[in-house]
Amino acid sequence: MTRSPAAWISILAGTGGLFAAPAAAQVYQTYGAHNPPGASPCQTQDCVYPRKEGEPPNPKWPDWWQSTWTMYRVYGPDYAKYPPPYAGKPPKGATYQTSSGATFYDSTWRGKSGEGAMMERYDSFCLPIFPLRNNYSCKFISLGNIAYFVAGKGRPKWMPPICLFSPLNHPPRPDFIKHLPYSAQDSARIGPGGQGYSFWVSADDGKVMQVGVTPDRTKDGGIMFGYGFQANAAGEMMPQSFYFSGYPLPPADAPYVSQNYRKFSATQPSPELWAEVAGLDPDTLPACQLFDPPKPASGLLTEGESTKAPTWGDIGRWKR
Template identity: 75%
Template sequence: MITIRPLLILSGVGMMMANPAMAQVYQTYGTHNPADVSPCQTPNCVYPRAPGNPPNPLWPVYWQSNWTMYRVYGPDASKYPPPYAGKPPQGATYQTSYGATLYDSTWRGKSGEGAMEERYDQYCLPIFPLDNHFSCKFISLGDTAYFVAGEGRPTWMPKLCLFSPLNHPPRRDFVSHLPYSAADSARIGPGGQGYSFWVSAQNGYVMQVGASPDRTADGGILFGYGFQANVKGEVMPQSFYFSGYPLAPANAPFVSQNYTSFAATQPSPDIWAEVSGIDPTTLPACQLFDPPETAGGSTNAALKAGSSAPVRAPTWGDIGRWKVRTAP
């Protein structure tokens, strides 16, 4: 059962009001930005491997892959934590949608190195407290991450906004920033390697290694990545699994993007042209983690029984930066 708490807001709101878009920097424990941005509990957010653990997988220099996204929800969602070897287990309630990821570590530009696009068809990434029934893209060029909203987006949402000025594509060795989980690996199946942790939204610290048991009700947020050896013995990406926004309208306690047709081929340079010539300082803030109060379906409008205080669950944008808002 998900515990609903009084509405909490980012402690850096005052700074963000001065320059909202450029202030959007999120803790990713070394995966998307420098380790010193996050409250790491290991030097440089790198997890040493124990004897008997498999060596860290490495992404190809560039790659492209389609994926199937499973949104697992409902009162029994906690019984079915990821990773999933294929579809979620029998008995789980889930929704299926699709998308693709394109990655090129050789890209270089004024904003840094590395390029990546994650394209969500029909349903956007469900980690935000809003209805995600619209297509979208996240495009990262160097340190700059853009968000492109597609067909069906909310009326208040701009077509293009700055997601973050410090959110680069993961480096090829990014899995070093995640602890190894034997239990996750077993659920992937033979040749599986799972790496994950639950992070406390309250203080940003790691509260558990491995996706099971479910820590959503404790204010935890899951981040995990799975690999699996193919018939040639090559260790390839298997799935990206994580916490979505657990309350309606996103209603996504668990999400898993399971890769299909993975290929170590270089994306066309035309992919990045959609945002490559845009000055990010001219773009508005996205407001994805904190949509306008007037947005239809926003959980900020929900009320806790017997209280006048708005309620919501933690999001990735809140990690380590929560502050109680005093109800009037």
């Protein structure tokens, strides 16, 4: 039986913390964006950041939309000189890789697992936030509170084609930006009409370390999450980019990642997009193990790593 959000929070709280449950039952701290505020150590009531005088009002997503995007993975010894958000390509001098994908969103979807449907499709390089190589296609599909991961050809041999990413990870609500603090410095990098929202959180305790991308806090054990909007010709605020910390060490080597939207359309995606997972029972699926992949028999970490950095999956348990 698929448990309710309240049941998952109760079970995890009762077992000694967010990460005391089995791998298949992972609920990740998202500060209200993908699950209830009670799942994260928020510093504000209900993980909502009140806007200060002079800050712009919160933009909102349309009830449904779809868009392609270009993903920039910025890396190299001088990556910190080129912080996101990016108005277009990363600045001259930055070392980066370009790949593509698309997002499909429908907040009006309803089902037994909750509300909202979303797919993020990575065409040739998967999301680089895990301590894994990512040179394969993948998809994250959320139906209500259940989030699935679908891996394409070229995935690691141990990785199943479909697995349970989380039992409590719903698509962001249209007003999700209330869960992120406004950053004037981020907004300036987007350019005229831009609004940027971001913070760094500590992998040790999940507390917010800093508002805004700069200065870089990767070496301090920080993990960054940000989102940008920009006004179109009609003055409407439209999604501009989703920028965040990837896994900063090999094999992913992605200290900064930005998905810059192209061809954004406020149209309803086809329900066929969710068909791949719509009939699955999440309780019968294997755990994804993306944040904690199986280690080689040699005893090395993963794919030749000799050191380890914190990930979003480590928040609250890093260095325990």
